[in-house]
Amino acid sequence: DQQVKQNSPSLSVQEGRISILNCDYTNSMFDYFLWYKKYPAEGPTFLISISSIKDKNEDGRFTVFLNKSAKHLSLHIVPSQPGDSAVYFCAATMNRDDKIIFGKGTRLHILP
């Protein structure tokens, strides 16, 4: 049973517009959520994280929103740039077992 779900396998967004990537989770015990970006032939790189005690975290063009009641988080990228084209993974972790659970990823295409 998937505990972290990214229901959109791919997303296309015009350059300069906002990209919104979504992630849903099922386990209310998760206390940290992280987003990673992955280019082909490279390892994932960290983007931004959020603790479950917050509802928003911002870092430059990237903002993560957490809605605990809906068990939903989203990553906003504004404005979208060509270099943002990549696969984005949502990950969650809890202190009960220290595992890290990743979603299946969403491929973002930034269109010129």
Add this chain to the structure above:
Amino acid sequence: EAQVTQNPRYLITVTGKKLTVTCSQNMNHEYMSWYRQDPGLGLRQIYYSMNVEVTDKGDVPEGYKVSRKEKRNFPLILESPSPNQTSLYFCASSFSRSYEQYFGPGTRLTVT
């Protein structure tokens, strides 16, 4: 330069022939982890280690072994590889489960 290194980067082997993929980090991180990435399945955690001599199973540990005798190294051992272990493997390290992970470049393993 802060980095996670993995060797080999590419490996083709036959069923049943024991192999080891090495992983080393130079950031004095306590948390280390192995993942496999498969099409349509995202990143799945195989094993993780919270410190020297402390390891635990992730979501897909069957067929794998790990050890953590030194803080910087976390090798992944396949005692008797099978074709269903053909995958792209990533090693990662961080200060803890809730901090950003640094990923290695990946090891593409093919078992025939």
